[in-house]
Amino acid sequence: MPDPKVVLDGDSMRRTLTRIAHEIVENAGEPDRLALVGIHRRGAVLAARLRELLAELHDIDVPLGDLDIAFYRDDVTLRGGAPVVHSTHLDFDIDGRTIVIVDDVLFTGRTVRAAIEALFDYGRPKRVQLAVLADRGHRELPFRPDYVGKNLPTARSERVYVRVTELDGEDSVTIEEYQPLGRQDGERLIQNVGPDAPRGTLL
Numbered sequence: 001m002p003d004p005k006v007v008l009d010g011d012s013m014r015r016t017l018t019r020i021a022h023e024i025v026e027n028a029g030e031p032d033r034l035a036l037v038g039i040h041r042r043g044a045v046l047a048a049r050l051r052e053l054l055a056e057l058h059d060i061d062v063p064l065g066d067l068d069i070a071f072y073r074d075d076v077t078l079r080g081g082a083p084v085v086h087s088t089h090l091d092f093d094i095d096g097r098t099i100v101i102v103d104d105v106l107f108t109g110r111t112v113r114a115a116i117e118a119l120f121d122y123g124r125p126k127r128v129q130l131a132v133l134a135d136r137g138h139r140e141l142p143f144r145p146d147y148v149g150k151n152l153p154t155a156r157s158e159r160v161y162v163r164v165t166e167l168d169g170e171d172s173v174t175i176e177e178y179q180p181l182g183r184q185d186g187e188r189l190i191q192n193v194g195p196d197a198p199r200g201t202l203l
Helices: 010-027 042-058 110-120 183-192
Strands: 005-008 034-039 064-067 098-106 127-135 147-151 158-163 172-177
Touching: 005 010, 005 127, 005 147, 010 042, 010 127, 010 147, 010 172, 034 042, 034 110, 042 064, 042 098, 042 127, 064 110, 098 110, 098 158, 110 127, 127 158
Parallel strands: 034 064, 034 098, 098 127, 127 147
Antiparallel strands: 005 172, 158 172
């Protein structure tokens, strides 16, 4: 099996998030009507980092929320096992705000669709934008991010893994070849990998 291809390490990830923070200030409109909402799990971590960067670099204090989309996915009945559910936290009024949804990897667009549906259950924002650390292409729904850390041309047979220190002990983005598992190996993997393991964006 080939070694994983590292496309972002810790330093380059910070530089990438710093650039996205600057772009948000330039393009998201009024800072006092801006909020960041991360998609669990790694999108929520990245949103928190962007909030810190906005405060550090631009002295802007924006509301921060996070979304659980487990039951909003259109493939929830197709995935094996029970969905991993986290709490949603939106402790501010989203009506009339510019909401920047933050996720780690944009792939088919189905996660973004689910996030928008979940968001509108809490109110009616003025505008919704999308920031992703990596865009790997292969869209199935018509979504395009407003802020992109890195465009990654990939084959469908590859997975993109985002790891963050808060959950994984390191910051990195890697591309790894997908190796199909037999049934026994797959069941063992599901049993041994917790819900916070790095998400491979194959599905």
